[in-house]
Amino acid sequence: MTIDRSRIGFATAPTRVPIDARRVKLFCQAIGETDAVHWDAEAARAAGHAACPVPPTFLKAIEGEHCSSATLLQLLQVPLTGVLHAEQRFDHLAPVHVGDVVSVSRRIDRIDDKKNGALSFVVVDTDYRVGDRTAARSTQTIVVRNAVTA
Amino acid sequence: MTWPAEITLSSGPVTPVQLALFAAASGDHNPLHLDPEAARRAGFDTPLVHGMLSMALAARLFSQHLGVGCVRSLHTRFTGVARVGESIHFTATLEREADGLAHYALRSVTAGGGDVLAGTAVVGPPPP
Numbered sequence: 001m002t003i004d005r006s007r008i009g010f011a012t013a014p015t016r017v018p019i020d021a022r023r024v025k026l027f028c029q030a031i032g033e034t035d036a037v038h039w040d041a042e043a044a045r046a047a048g049h050a051a052c053p054v055p056p057t058f059l060k061a062i063e064g065e066h067c068s069s070a071t072l073l074q075l076l077q078v079p080l081t082g083v084l085h086a087e088q089r090f091d092h093l094a095p096v097h098v099g100d101v102v103s104v105s106r107r108i109d110r111i112d113d114k115k116n117g118a119l120s121f122v123v124v125d126t127d128y129r130v131g132d133r134t135a136a137r138s139t140q141t142i143v144v145r146n147a148v149t150a
Numbered sequence: 151m152t153w154p155a156e157i158t159l160s161s162g163p164v165t166p167v168q169l170a171l172f173a174a175a176s177g178d179h180n181p182l183h184l185d186p187e188a189a190r191r192a193g194f195d196t197p198l199v200h201g202m203l204s205m206a207l208a209a210r211l212f213s214q215h216l217g218v219g220c221v222r223s224l225h226t227r228f229t230g231v232a233r234v235g236e237s238i239h240f241t242a243t244l245e246r247e248a249d250g251l252a253h254y255a256l257r258s259v260t261a262g263g264g265d266v267l268a269g270t271a272v273v274g275p276p277p278p
Contacts (some may be wrong), residue, residue, distance in 0.1 A: 023175065026171065026174060026175040027172075027175040027176065027206075029171055029175070030168060030171035030172035030174075030175045030176070030203065030206075031172070031203060031206040031207060031210060032161070032162075032168075032207070032210065033206075033210055033213075035213070035214075035218060037218055038218075047218070049218070049219075053218055053219055055206065055209060055210070055213065056206075056209040056212075056213070056221040056224055057202060057205050057206045057209050057224070058206075060176065060202055061175060061176040061177055061202075062177075063177070064176075064177030064178075065177070068177060068178075070178075070179075070180070080180055080182075081188075081191055081192055082192060083180075084201075084228070084231075085200075085201035085202065085228055086227065086228055087225075087226065087227045087228065088201065088202070088205055088225075088226055088228075089223070089224070089225040089226075090221075090223065090224045090225075091222070091223045092221060092222055092223065095219055095277055148192060148193060
């Protein structure tokens with residue numbers, strides 16, 4: 001299959017996602033993180049944090065409340081079978097805490113074919129703002145194995 | 151701050167329950183990670199560990215050794231797959247220091263030696 005290139009540059013309108021302690025705690029349980037500063041406000045203050053800081057890759061987890069990668073792939077008419085996560089990057093400019101409201105927006109930056117079209121790479125940039133400044137940015141590269149998808 | 155030359159973390163066997171918890175926590179409900187039949191349809195003999203779970207463990211490697219909030223940048227390429235039940239071992243090696251930040255090379259492999267991810271991290275002193 002060939003992915004519709006007209007979607008390159010498609011960007012979502014920002015939506016606001018509140019960060020709640022229960023969600024952060026569940027994420028920590030799943031990744032074996034036992035430091036309570038991430039979900040217990042008292043533990044966070046005792047350790048010198050303004051509030052509970054979220055783990056570095058937690059921001060990926062709130063994308064679903066905005067527009068998940070699965071939803072973006074649906075827009076591109078790519079079935080999930082045959083899709084793998086190839087690469088991920090995060091840049092953290094400021095800490096994000098429980099209680100923050102994060103404004104998330106995503107943009108399809110590139111769609112490239114490799115290996116004579118056997119593989120397609122979809123690159124999605126995500127911006128996470130708290131208040132009037134960008135707290136973090138991420139780049140996700142999704143590989144579509146066209147032989148599996150077809 | 152003195153940066154250690156090498157830091158490591160081992161996940162222990164990644165269980166189906168952990169993958170289900172991660173699916174709920176991350177919102178990634180791709181059945182490739184949960185359902186053996188879906189994994190077979192995608193060409194794998196068992197469900198796979200979420201790449202983002204491996205990356206979260208890589209981030210924990212740095213937070214645990216160098217302090218919560220130390221990660222300024224984290225970049226990983228998913229160079230292979232980890233299957234449910236496998237342990238994943240993470241190693242970060244100090245490459246250079248510049249402007250108070252440390253640059254680490256990151257690699258993780260399964261207990262069987264299969265590549266899982268490779269990448270880089272930039273870390274700094276935890277914020278005040």
